[in-house]
Amino acid sequence: MKMLEKGKIGNLELKNRIILAPMGYHMDNFGPQAHDYFVARAKGGAGLIIAPIGANAPIENPGMLAQFTEENLHEVKRLVHDVHAYGAKFGLQIIPGFGRVLPFGKKHNVPVCASPVPSFRDQNVICYALTIDEIKETVECFREKTILAKKAGVDAIEIHAYGGYLVDCFLSSLWNKRTDEYGGSLENRARFLFELIDVVQNECGKDYPLIVKFCPAHYMDGDGFRTIDEGLKIAKMLEKKGVHMLHVDAGCYERWYLCMPPIYWQEQTLQVRSAEQVKKVVSIPVAVDGKMGHPEKGEAVLQQEKADFLMIARGLLADPEMPNKLYERRADEIAPCIGCNEGCIARVMELKHLTCTVNPTAGRESTFVIKKAEQSKKVLIIGGGPGGLSAAIDAKQAGHAVELWEKTSRLGGLLIAAGRPYFKTEINDLVSYYRLQLCKLGIKVKLCTEATVESILAANPDVVILATGSDPLKPKNISGINGDNVVTAIDVLLDQATLGENLVIVGAGLVGCETALHLTPRGKKITLVEMQPTILPEKIFVQNKTMLTSLLNKDSNILIHTGAKLVRIEKDCVIIEKDRGTLSIPCDIVVLAMGLKAKNPLASQLSGRLPVISVGDCVIPRGILEAVYEAREAIISL
Ligand SMILES: Cc1cc2nc3c(=O)[nH]c(=O)nc-3n(C[C@H](O)[C@H](O)[C@H](O)COP(=O)(O)OP(=O)(O)OC[C@H]3O[C@@H](n4cnc5c(N)ncnc54)[C@H](O)[C@@H]3O)c2cc1C
């Protein structure tokens, strides 16, 4: 595999082409938690580990960035040493500033930028334009971190210049309207970035491996956003300046989901489109990010010479052992990132340490791991959704005797319905991963086996884990709700319902919206009815929500009524209440997507008779992350 071939960034030789892309992690800076998190990824086989730090300029100091000072220099030295012990290299990404995308500033209260342009979060808030002294001060803060990096024995530095953050604010004519030497021509707009490059070259030498992360194209309509023509000019300028590798990204905050493509982005990402073009105009290596953690996608990009290295962020959160599994030809055992963004970026944005929906150990490498149990127990798991499946894997790895019962003929639980739409197939990768793990671990599974109190007691387990999920909500007091023309979204996704041409979906949360998008390619006309003032009222990470909303808005076969209450269902229409009036919407079929309710009758029936732990949706319907996390907690507690 090309992914596993050696590669060079300047003089720095990497054992393979897999790099842990920088991810803000919000832990203890470089303390034990962060140390173990990074070392786990070096141990897992990545060739280069990149950790981001803030330059800590007085203009702004976003609390989510790791701090690197003389005080924790010894910790970074130890980290470099321990990463090296696994044959990997260690790089630091230095972030000069966030600029107009931060909701606040430090010195000036408002976000800072190259020019007084509207801030990203509030168009009425005008950014503070940095003075030349403040630019120089920021460069000096960057210098401090560069010197520290060199002292710590760090192998490479990456400059963060992408995505509409501070350096990109200077690079882009849209946000840089200056008339001094930092504005105007591309050379002037690039001056700030070039001064940062000078710092690394002066402090560490011109041979010191230097990477620049930038967006050759923002992929935005509208004047001022960068198009690839200018991006290619920047690439050539960076090569001429002596940068050793270009890390190509795409997008900016206005379409942030391009930078961290969520589950709805299944095809090759725009990062690759840019990287391919950049590669044609430079001879230094090009690294690309954007779902490269899917080995077949990453390998194809390298084979087709669209990039030289893969920057993998979320894929190595989901499975730090991914490179080793490739070396050992165990690709089918790689836990897939599903692009949910809930365990990683959503948490970091809330100033919590990063973790991963499919890998609860991420970020808790020493504290939330499965260890061999002192006493092996007979563990019976009821339910084959993500809660039950991950509990079974964890319990087996802890050395317990495990059996899993599932009432249907398939493992996966609600994930089977969730993975049906063409834009959500990564969910199916997760189901396949679980099924294979169960098989390889030799876990006894009984399908088509509905657990009852009697059958559980007869099995005589030491402990029962209940992961029995939920049922669709169906309000009783709505006339017509039990009619033949009413089905649930889950029935529709599982192809268990006969559909007409015109459908009304009641509930425009995640399930209702995804069901609508799943049906329109089949020629269906959909009306979504939502009681709340907006669609997707539940907590969904902003990027996933933005992309899903834009898909819905683009689809002319979907009509949306918000602030609309279902009153009754008739044979060929639904009646809704909206704007204090009633409206009749003709339809062939009514699809209920009104939420889920926990289903856990066995818990009370077994109470006092056996040790029972309930996990996942049968406690409260939420998401995969909670089910997997609670399963891990349950097994650790045994
Ligand atoms: C369309 C759709 C899309 C979704 N998309 C996402 C998403 O993108 N991200 C996300 O995080 N979450 C998503 N969810 C929610 C997610 O699927 C659930 O939160 C998750 O599946 C809950 O896992 P669980 O194991 O607790 O329950 P379930 O997945 O519901 O599994 C419960 C299992 O228990 C079995 N069972 C029940 N009773 C018994 C019994 N007595 N004996 C034996 N077996 C029994 C059931 O047959 C089922 O297989 C989605 C849900 C839907 C419906």
Ligand SMILES: Cc1cc2nc3c(=O)[nH]c(=O)nc-3n(C[C@H](O)[C@H](O)[C@H](O)COP(=O)(O)O)c2cc1C
């Ligand atoms: C939790 C999280 C934090 C991130 N923080 C940074 C960061 O500090 N610096 C940076 O350049 N990119 C950051 N990124 C972006 C990643 O480096 C990468 O470009 C992006 O996630 C796409 O790659 P992926 O699809 O492999 O995740 C972050 C991504 C995630 C998920």
Ligand code: SF4
């Ligand atoms: S939390 Fe979701 S998006 Fe983030 S790494 Fe894990 S699976 Fe991928």
